[in-house]
Amino acid sequence: MVDQPIGVIDSGVGGLTVARELMRQLPREELIYLGDTLRCPYGPRPEQEVVQFTKELVNFLMGKRIKMLVIACNTATAFTLELLQKELPIPVIGVIQPGARAAIKSTENLHIGVIGTEGTIKSQAYPTALKNINEEIHINALACPRFVPIVEQGKLSGEETYRIVAETLIPMKESNHIDTLILGCTHYPLLREVIQKVIGDKVTIISSGEETAREVSTILEYQSKLFNGDRKPQHKLYTTGKLTVFESIAKSWLDQPVMEIANVSLTV
Amino acid sequence: MVDQPIGVIDSGVGGLTVARELMRQLPREELIYLGDTLRCPYGPRPEQEVVQFTKELVNFLMGKRIKMLVIACNTATAFTLELLQKELPIPVIGVIQPGARAAIKSTENLHIGVIGTEGTIKSQAYPTALKNINEEIHINALACPRFVPIVEQGKLSGEETYRIVAETLIPMKESNHIDTLILGCTHYPLLREVIQKVIGDKVTIISSGEETAREVSTILEYQSKLFNGDRKPQHKLYTTGKLTVFESIAKSWLDQPVMEIANVSLTV
Incomplete structure (x- = not known):
């Protein structure tokens, strides 16, 4: 049981930042990653479609006997987390609650900024998660549709x-209130240095991906499901899209060797 | 069920730093705190005695229908966490694993310092927790028996x-390797500024108490036990020792009003 892999799904390559953090914070665990590069991005898609696509990703990974599922995509988390937590027999974690919780720990003035895709921002998932814990939190949310393309x-x-990031973040920068900023999209950690420069040193940046990796550790340990033997983890990465592009991004983002990278088809 | 309080136990007043963080990060939750001030400190006591005393604290709180137990004392966590997780029908969390996990997230050079009481350091609880997750972590552990008295x-x-902290931390400072320092005693966050000044700006300080509050949030949410209604939480604090001393410390450390502070006797 404890030697089964952790499954990670994403709409594309963004979730690899979460996978990288999982490999770093839990170096004994094995990962199976599935990125739906073919149908990326999920951000602008209607809810019903995101739910359908996400279920297809989940079905593929459940066939690989994963012990836990990480939804490493903010849009998919916003639309499917509760549903999958009810339906699946394994622990399911999304990227939104961990980011929200870390921001609540960090903030001193209770003014938190959130940036993400249009889908994530429209879903109000972060404000809901934040206010569920502390209704006095003030939230400044901003969709940044230009960020994912420049990362990809x-x-x-x-x-x-720098120009694109600066132009996009003007409304948040000018409000001048937030002391904490949540990167509510798994692509954004790759722009972290530019975002920090634009938003200023006084704002603490929270990467939902890093925080999710930590909570995976919390929940696996709480359930006595952390792997504690000796092995060299054999990570496997799958994409629904073009292998060459996915492979080159994976190799440049991940610090770890990967056992298998393959293209898969989800539709029969 | 969700409206039941969270129970917090400690050997004395140190765990109030954890209670303060719980109140800050989970402002809707109610706490019942029990500090064994009469028999404080636990640090130098033999394991069997710490186990016995801790069980007495737990019995008192279980009678108050708590929904989760937080062992806000590093020594008690080191000696009783696994036992209580097996025996109690509610989730039990200690302060060691959350501190260890936060340090693993923070460190870049894999050199982590840990300071705590003699009991905590001798128990090897932090090195065990850290190496269970990543065996390549290097640990520099130091007992600081002079810190608790100055805080009390x-x-x-x-x-x-400043002199006492500087003299104590010389061996850790001179090793000059760590990039992360775990405050492995719930008293130490009150010395945080002095410790940071002594150890230098480049070392990230992890407060196990703050991290524990966050993981309480993770586990309660995962179990769907977070309180999500409207109420003004009625916190209750109990001590086995002198009420006047305990009350004055509690009032100066906590930012929140407390409904009841009372002295209790655990032995029949």
């Missing part, structure tokens, strides 16, 4: 990237 | 305090 193009720094 | 005397700053 690998433009993680440079003048153009 | 309220000497949280000033020349004498």
Whole structure:
């Protein structure tokens, strides 16, 4: 049981930042990652479609005997977390609650900023999660539709990237109230340095992905499901899209060797 | 069920730093705190005695219908966590694993320092927790028996305090390797500023208490036991020792009003 892998799903490559953190914080655990690159992005899609696509990803991983499921996509978490927690016989965790909780721990003035895709921001998932815990939290939420494309193009720094980030974050910067900013999209940690420069040193940046990795550790330990033997983990990565692009991004983002990278088809 | 209080036990007043964090991070939850001030400190006591005393504290709180137990004392966690997790029908969390997990998330060079009482350091609880997750972590552990007395005397700053902290931390400071330091005693967050000054800005300080409050939130939410209605929480604090001393410390450390502070006797 404890030697089974942790399953990670995402709409594409963004969730690899969560996988990287899982590998770093839980170096004994094995991961199986499935990114739906073919149908990425989920952000602008209607809820029903996101639910359907996510269920297809889950079905594939459940066939691989995973011991826990990580929904490493904010949009999919917003639309499917409660449903999957009810339906699946294994623990399911999304990226939103861990990010919200870390922000609540960090904030001193109770003013928290959230940036994410249009889908995530429209879903109100972060404000709901934050206010469920503390209704006095003030939330400044902003959709940043231009961020995912620049990450997917690998433009993680440079003048153009700085300009796009700066232009996008103006309304948040000008409000000048937040002391904590949640990166509510798993692509955004790759822009972290630029975002920090734009938003200023006084704002604590919370990466939902890093926080999720930590909570996976909390829940697995609480359930006595952490692997505690000796082995060299054999991570496996799957994509529904083009293997070459996915493979080159995975190799450049992950610090760890991967046993298998393959293309899979979800539709019969 | 969700409206039941969270129980917090400690050998004395140190666990109030955990209670304060619980009140801050989970402002809707009600707490019942029991500090064994009469028999404090637990640090130098033999294991069997710590187990016996802790069970007496737990019995008192179980009579108050708590929905979760927080062992807010590192020594008691080291000696009783596994036992209580097996025996009690409610979730039980200690302060050691959350501190260890936060340090693993924080460290970049895999060199982590731990300071605590003699009992905690001798128990090897932190090295065990850290190495269970990542066996490549290097640990520099140091007992600081002079810290609890200065905190209990309220000497949280000033020349004498600085001197004592500086003298104690010399071996850790000189090793010059750690990038993360775990405050492995719930008294130490009250000396945080002095410790940070002595150990230097480059070392990230992890307060096990703050991290524990966050993991209480994780586990309660995972179990659907977070309170989500409207109420003004009625916190209750109990001590086995002198009420006046306990009350004055509680009032100066906690930011929240407390409904009841009382002295209780555990032995029949």
